[in-house]
Amino acid sequence: MSTHEDVLSSENLPHEPERATLEGKNKFMGFWFFLGGETVLFASLFGTYLALKNSFGDAEGTPSQELFGLPLVFIMTVILLTSSLTSVYGIYHMKNQAFKKMMVWFTITVLLGASFLGLEVYEFNHYVHEFHHTFTAHAFGSAFYALVGFHGAHVAFGLLWFLTLMFRNAKRGLNLYNAPKFYLVSLYWHFIDVVWVFIFTVVYLMGKVG
Template structure:
């Protein structure tokens, strides 16, 4: 052990929080939410109320637990070791998200380039084409799927692409401001990012309404409908989470949290938001455009 470490042993000790009941309460809230969903699916009247109770428990844990972590951060409990471990953790988390979406993009590739063309060329044991009127071209609902109109790329999807790319610029602008300790620019950049994310979600909700009621594009519209809502729906869920996290970060910056030297919470959320942007670009090209 060096003299500096011997002189300041506590400054190099990794912060270990005190035991907490929050993980157990969160598990109870998740169980309550799942139970309510099961009850609702089986036609039991209390189901939605049980689900609401589960959501309330989860929100209580999120506010309490995250508030405790923020308090520890502001008190100086997290130093170099903690900062490094947080960065490693965020990198692995985003890597798991990459794998998550890679699986769905893989499913889209398989259905589009292998499964549907094979169905179009499938021949019975007697040498006759099983579905003579089915060409196996994409987009497709399958040989017996419901008819629908595919979602075009140059309406709301193109607008949403511009919104998300702009939000990537504003969050980077805010990051530069934080590094230079320009608090007004930081707050404006974050507020603009949250607003752009919320606008994106509003347009996506309208797009879903339009698809269901005017285009016949539903979850029951065969392979295209299933992959469309699977990919865009999960992405929208991630945008929602990112917007919530950015709102929390904005609230913290308005309170004067973060310094040019210590601001991993901001960086972690910015990484996540850029990841969401990249996934949307892939969605726009592979789901809407091609």
């Protein structure tokens, strides 16, 4: 059994520090289940989006084919996918107990995530001002912003989580107590990434086609 001091010490970390303690194992598993629940959440949002896509009722609206501009969305996709890759490097260095390198890669991840978020804000702003495609204009708008916005909120939360962890542990280095936390946030980041791939396909590509 480990005592307080063991958990917070940076010495002699095992190869998989995120799962070395019972608490870590619980967190690891609980988080996977949480992501299962998140999947249902996004599935519901996707279902609703598909049902309400291009549905304007009596209101005026721009159909998805004219609304979306693929180049911007493509750049966003590349940025987010890259950030997922950089977080993998972060975890790779965590397992090798290279704390500084890990922090560098996570910093890059955060920067990429922030630029994704910036582009998304720009995109929404563009829709609102050029097409009056707003949340309240019609059901299509509601469903679009709900789905993409929920994802955006997840990105924002992921960034905050990364930043909090990095600031809190900047001076402490890696230990058995915070290793699971770093691992989970990167897991979360991958999940966000996967959801985006679906959004890119279902919302943007399929929206452009038909």
